[in-house]
Amino acid sequence: MDSGMRKITWAAQYMPVLRAIAERFAAERPFEGQRIAMALHVEAKTANLVRALAAGGAEVAITGCNPLSTQDDVAAALGEFEGIRCYARHACPVDEYYAAIDRVLDTKPTVTIDDGMDLIHRLHTSRRELLEGVIGGCEETTTGIHRLRAMAAEGKLEFPVIAVNDTPMKRSFDNVHGTGESVLASLMITTNVLMAGKRFVVAGYGYCGRGLARKAKGLGARVIVTEVDPRRALEAHMDGFDVMPMDAAAACGEIFVTTTGDVGVIGERHFLLMRDGAILANAGHFNVEIDLDRLRALAGAAEQRDGIETFTLGDRRIHVLAEGRLVNLATPKGMGHPIEVMDLSFAVQALSAEYIVRHGRDLPGGVYEVPTAIDEAVAREKLASLGIAIDSLTDEQARYLSAWDVGT
Numbered sequence: 001m002d003s004g005m006r007k008i009t010w011a012a013q014y015m016p017v018l019r020a021i022a023e024r025f026a027a028e029r030p031f032e033g034q035r036i037a038m039a040l041h042v043e044a045k046t047a048n049l050v051r052a053l054a055a056g057g058a059e060v061a062i063t064g065c066n067p068l069s070t071q072d073d074v075a076a077a078l079g080e081f082e083g084i085r086c087y088a089r090h091a092c093p094v095d096e097y098y099a100a101i102d103r104v105l106d107t108k109p110t111v112t113i114d115d116g117m118d119l120i121h122r123l124h125t126s127r128r129e130l131l132e133g134v135i136g137g138c139e140e141t142t143t144g145i146h147r148l149r150a151m152a153a154e155g156k157l158e159f160p161v162i163a164v165n166d167t168p169m170k171r172s173f174d175n176v177h178g179t180g181e182s183v184l185a186s187l188m189i190t191t192n193v194l195m196a197g198k199r200f201v202v203a204g205y206g207y208c209g210r211g212l213a214r215k216a217k218g219l220g221a222r223v224i225v226t227e228v229d230p231r232r233a234l235e236a237h238m239d240g241f242d243v244m245p246m247d248a249a250a251a252c253g254e255i256f257v258t259t260t261g262d263v264g265v266i267g268e269r270h271f272l273l274m275r276d277g278a279i280l281a282n283a284g285h286f287n288v289e290i291d292l293d294r295l296r297a298l299a300g301a302a303e304q305r306d307g308i309e310t311f312t313l314g315d316r317r318i319h320v321l322a323e324g325r326l327v328n329l330a331t332p333k334g335m336g337h338p339i340e341v342m343d344l345s346f347a348v349q350a351l352s353a354e355y356i357v358r359h360g361r362d363l364p365g366g367v368y369e370v371p372t373a374i375d376e377a378v379a380r381e382k383l384a385s386l387g388i389a390i391d392s393l394t395d396e397q398a399r400y401l402s403a404w405d406v407g408t
């Protein structure tokens with residue numbers, strides 16, 4: 001077995017929910033005659049989602065959603081399966097990245113699965129001739145959904161898209177635990193520095209930020225949170241973190257991770273305040289949170305190490321990981337989210353894609369929530385795989401909880 005296939009089978013053993021779905025898909029073939037276009041991080045967990053969809057009868061074409069997150073051995077292994085075409089290549093230049101998106105779209109998809117909305121953006125701009133054939137899509141991440149909602153608000157989204165990110169079975173596990181653990185794992189393996197005792201700045205206390213902050217605290221880091229939303233800032237304060245503006249955090253932080261989905265969160269005036277040896281990383285979807293163009297303009301050429309660029313400002317060094325791209329995926333040893341977390345996210349993806357095939361033609365263009373039945377089914381399957389039983393509502397309890405005229 002080659003290395004890509006070994007990675008795929010390693011991940012598969014920790015994905016019981018997706019496995020159960022794939023077995024049902026193989027029996028029922030819900031995607032017979034469908035062409036699914038995907039732009040996701042091409043690595044072993046994603047490969048198992050692709051195989052589940054292909055088992056259900058789909059022809060699948062996939063490329064990456066970030067040039068640095070593709071694992072070439074997994075991409076090669078995927079291409080060996082019948083009904084699956086893979087166009088991703090690690091560290092490809094930007095023009096090749098978008099050419100690969102176009103090659104995926106050349107398959108005339110009926111369903112799209114995006115992580116960051118690249119396919120849908122292309123379909124609504126330079127590939128509009130394909131729109132008519134698309135039943136609907138699914139979107140994996142917060143940033144993609146922000147963009148989709150902006151499109152929908154302007155009446156420009158021409159087919160229904162399920163906001164997979166926004167459902168509890170994705171966001172409460174993937175964003176919180178997945179990002180929290182994998183960002184720290186990637187930071188530690190790339191830099192080999194100690195987390196205990198470090199002033200660890202988390203920009204943004206959303207789902208990703210709060211997972212990261214809690215897990216960094218668990219390693220003994222002294223966590224500082226920066227925010228722009230007063231409610232989330234207060235939540236961070238009451239969760240026991242120091243909250244301050246980035247201007248103040250920049251001067252005392254030792255490790256910085258942005259998790260905002262926003263642009264220019266760490267910029268020139270912050271670089272000028274930072275201590276020697278500051279380590280900067282981004283966990284938000286796009287590489288826009290740290291203003292690297294400004295840092296390059298200020299410091300000139302960087303010294304390169306594996307996954308780390310070191311910029312020198314006078315007598316201070318500032319280290320940036322993975323070119324400011326998703327640090328949990330884009331460092332040389334970044335593995336992305338833990339497998340069990342992606343089992344849940346991709347189970348929701350697989351069932352949402354099935355839902356789109358069944359119901360998408362009846363839905364006008366727009367962003368839709370994951371149906372609660374899908375969310376609950378994934379949770380139940382995961383609990384069953386863990387051997388965890390839970391209680392059920394009695395009839396009396398169900399009546400009580402849905403009544404308005406009992407209580408006081």
Ligand code: NAI
Pocket residue numbers: 141142143144174175179203204205206207208209226227228229232259260261262265283284285286326327328337
């Ligand atoms: P969220 O919307 O729950 O949280 C973002 C937080 O950042 C909000 O509380 C917001 O007020 C805050 N924020 C915005 N601008 C800010 C600024 N200038 N300074 C400080 N705080 C600011 O979003 P979520 O789910 O936490 O996702 C964040 C980003 O991470 C998105 O780009 C998302 O696509 C990405 N993501 C990355 C993953 C990974 O594997 N690294 C996994 C899941 C999501």
